[in-house]
Amino acid sequence: MEAANDNRPAEFDARVMQYKQGLEALASKLTNTKEEREDLVTDTIIYCLGHWRSFRPEGGFYNWLYWSMRGVLSLRRDAARRQLKIVADEDGRLLAGRAVDPSQIHHVELVETLETMDTREGQILLRRVMTDDKLHEIGADLGISKERVRQLEEQERDRLRARAA
Helix, strand or coil, rough: CCCCCHHHCCCHHHHHHHHHHHHHHHHHHHCHHHHHHHHHHHHHHHHHHHHHHHCCCHCCCHHHHHHHHHHHHHHHHHHHHHCCCEEEECCEEEEEEECCCCCHHHHHHHHHHHHHHCCHHHHHHHHHHHHHHHHHHEEEEEECCCCHHHHHHHHHHHHHHHHHH
16 A cells, blocks of 8 residues: 555555544543544644554554543643633622633733833732732731732733733
8 A cells, every 4th residue: 555644554544444433432432522523533643643662562453542531631721721710809809811822922911011010009919819818918027908918900901901902
């Protein structure tokens, strides 16, 4: 037979496709909807064809497919968890933030932002987001009320939002 892309033997592609029905059965146990199942099977086949060199015959072909599917599913779930996190703080506000992989540009923006937060308001906000300090604890340290701490924190958040816009 003729070799497939990346010098992958065509026999390997055919063997993966022979197990498609078994992959669909396994995916139905691991997912909730038909769409998720189809996506998982497709992603697993793509993964297996791309990582065909990692297959070792002594481990068994179906076992390799099984663990490949579990790995694909794990990566998809991790990515879904990183997508959107909603956090409620003690004041009852809901904060949503997207988790993204850091890049050099994000790092530079973070450093520049932190440099502008050397004011009292900036230090309050940093303590609130970086530690478990409560409003009353920060207020006691600064000799102000917890309401004033909340106001200063909100001022700093507003300043940062305006800067980001």
